[in-house]
Amino acid sequence: MADQKILRLGEKAPSEEMAALKETVASCMQCGTCSASCPVTRAMDYTPREIMRLIMTDMEEAVLGSQTMWVCASCYSCAARCPRDIEITDLMLRLRSIAIKKGYQPRADVAFYRHFMSIVRRYGRMLEPELMIRYGLTTNPLKLLGMAPIGLTMLRRGKLAFKPDLIKGRREVREIFDRVEGGGE
């Protein structure tokens, strides 16, 4: 059993998904170019370079419980500059998917993101009233009631639509979502 990993006391083996990510980041040399290129590190609890290190050292809970992948704006600056050609942006998206699958509690801003994405997945574009209602019901129904007068005024003035303006190619949009969420290539 030459390839069997020896675990130290208190150390946990990475899950299958995280083991796959560990292989992806194995060539990371901790140069920090990704963190230096990232426009949103100030809002992250771990920088992209730190996330690489945590994955390499099997700190699964720290990685999946972090805010970093949710804050990532998918701008690709890090991936474009990484000297080891690591697809950091795609990795952040994979981390979101793994975190949700493993039941890490979405925070309020994550609930917003999830509702936003599920609406875009369905209609191919945003439907603001549905987003606000779904987000309000998930996070703070009382606040939602307080916003009703503004919503009604906007509706009367034609600033909001309750029916989705469907785009062509919705099936293709759904396929893109399926590939990203499934971690497809």
Ligand code: SF4
């Ligand atoms: S830029 Fe690439 S090699 Fe450098 S720390 Fe980030 S992931 Fe690792």
Ligand code: SF4
């Ligand atoms: S893709 Fe995400 S992690 Fe990479 S630089 Fe942009 S915001 Fe930062």
